[in-house]
Amino acid sequence: LVGGFFGYKYLSPTKQIESIAVMPFVNESGNADVEYLSDGMTETLIRSLSQLANLQVKPRSSVFRYKGKETDSKTVGKELNVQAILNGRVVQRGDQLTLDLELIDVQKDVVLWSEQYNRKQTDLVSLQSEIAKDVSTKLKLRLSGTDEAKVTKTSTVNPEAYQAYLKGRHYWNKRTSEDMQKAVEQFNLAVQKDPNYALAYVGLADCYVLAETYLKIPLKESLPRAKAYATKALEIDDSLGEAYATLGLINGNSWNWAESEKAFKRSIELSPNYATARHWYSRVLAVLGRKDEALAEIKRANELDPLSLVIMSNVSDRYQDIGDYQSAIEQCRKLIEIDPGFFLVHNSLARIYLDQKRPTEALAAAEKARDNPGTTVYLGMAYARLERRNEALAMIKILEERFANGEERAATNIARVYVELGDKEKTFEWLEKAFQVRDAELHWFRVGPTFDPIRDDPRYKDLLKRMNLPE
Numbered sequence: 001l002v003g004g005f006f007g008y009k010y011l012s013p014t015k016q017i018e019s020i021a022v023m024p025f026v027n028e029s030g031n032a033d034v035e036y037l038s039d040g041m042t043e044t045l046i047r048s049l050s051q052l053a054n055l056q057v058k059p060r061s062s063v064f065r066y067k068g069k070e071t072d073s074k075t076v077g078k079e080l081n082v083q084a085i086l087n088g089r090v091v092q093r094g095d096q097l098t099l100d101l102e103l104i105d106v107q108k109d110v111v112l113w114s115e116q117y118n119r120k121q122t123d124l125v126s127l128q129s130e131i132a133k134d135v136s137t138k139l140k141l142r143l144s145g146t147d148e149a150k151v152t153k154t155s156t157v158n159p160e161a162y163q164a165y166l167k168g169r170h171y172w173n174k175r176t177s178e179d180m181q182k183a184v185e186q187f188n189l190a191v192q193k194d195p196n197y198a199l200a201y202v203g204l205a206d207c208y209v210l211a212e213t214y215l216k217i218p219l220k221e222s223l224p225r226a227k228a229y230a231t232k233a234l235e236i237d238d239s240l241g242e243a244y245a246t247l248g249l250i251n252g253n254s255w256n257w258a259e260s261e262k263a264f265k266r267s268i269e270l271s272p273n274y275a276t277a278r279h280w281y282s283r284v285l286a287v288l289g290r291k292d293e294a295l296a297e298i299k300r301a302n303e304l305d306p307l308s309l310v311i312m313s314n315v316s317d318r319y320q321d322i323g324d325y326q327s328a329i330e331q332c333r334k335l336i337e338i339d340p341g342f343f344l345v346h347n348s349l350a351r352i353y354l355d356q357k358r359p360t361e362a363l364a365a366a367e368k369a370r371d372n373p374g375t376t377v378y379l380g381m382a383y384a385r386l387e388r389r390n391e392a393l394a395m396i397k398i399l400e401e402r403f404a405n406g407e408e409r410a411a412t413n414i415a416r417v418y419v420e421l422g423d424k425e426k427t428f429e430w431l432e433k434a435f436q437v438r439d440a441e442l443h444w445f446r447v448g449p450t451f452d453p454i455r456d457d458p459r460y461k462d463l464l465k466r467m468n469l470p471e
Helices: 032-049 060-066 073-080 121-138 145-152 159-172 177-193 198-209 219-236 241-253 257-270 275-287 291-304 309-321 325-338 343-355 359-367 373-385 389-404 410-420 424-436 458-466
Strands: 019-022 084-093 096-105 110-120
Touching (some): 019 032, 019 060, 032 060, 032 159, 060 073, 073 084, 096 121, 198 219, 219 241, 241 275, 275 291, 275 309, 291 309, 309 325, 325 343, 343 359, 343 373, 359 373, 373 389, 389 410
16 A cells, blocks of 8 residues: 555555654644644653663664654664654644654665554543553564553643643753753642643653752752652652653752662653653762763663763763773764864863863964853853963952852852862852752863862862762
């Protein structure tokens, strides 16, 4: 048979498909205000299918890179290393919802299955469960009773709560101050509509774990709130891998290292294919000095989410930790080929060159990302190494202004520039300020050679002890 929405051939799958990418559903409603619906349905389906141990599902960060772009199924299949992709189109007219789905075998370029769903918007929760079950069946996955319960599980039966949750995730993913505030409002609305909606509490925890950056709420206030919401989510549903990962990050930022590791291990046990948990866990392992374990975890995260630029950048960082600068630089070059404007890669290169005592190259790398606030510290460190003291002090002044305006993570960065300038007293003054505000950057101060000049000072060891870090 020839047919399907895009003119592919139909073919019934003869073997089980073990890897899939759920592509961003296309919003064909002609109304940008319902974009949250197409994005949210995509995310929910990714999450549901990810519960199946025998199916590799590419995460949101990989597939959403293709959003709004014309894509060829074979190219996507090759880039994401999957056997099948699922395309979807969503149309909302009043309270009516139409969803067209098409499952494609990327190697054979054939449509394995297609379906149209017509439902009222109030049936959205049950529709998501139905779709997850149908897709699993068409992938030739034999679902046990436990698997079917996992894949069709809904965290709420309240359609208004679910819609508010989808809007919350939509805003949260945009990562701006204004959108983060909207996300908090929508997640709060979701838990008002359904006080037992575990995922909505995870959403609130995810907002508050980033609140210092986006909402200018001090970490001393935001981290306890984030922890309370993550804990509430797990009281309702202790099978949520994402909630444990968020709890792991919160505990890490609170310097509760043993609790952080425990939460990450539980997250990975529940959701072994959740790349973010492995990414965050690798960072905690790096801070604790367990470099080989950290590298192994970030490599696994990279396998699960091969197009995540942040994860790729962290692979470079972990190579740098073990002193394999060649591999670290090669990883950076791969990243630059993909996205030369990605500022983290230039920061990584600047750090590598500073470690290697190549300040001229460090400055050149940092210059390429000068417009990004996160690069100011590397400019300052490179200027200090090159004995361009006035320019280094100018970078410190910029960072001090940011600190005064509520950017707490500037404190450790100011200490980094002062240690390069050889000013030990100012270095400890700013490290102490970083400790007092719980600067999330501070736990990196024992990683790498930057603070080597002060490691013999009793104040350095005292700081490690107060942060529960090994010497």
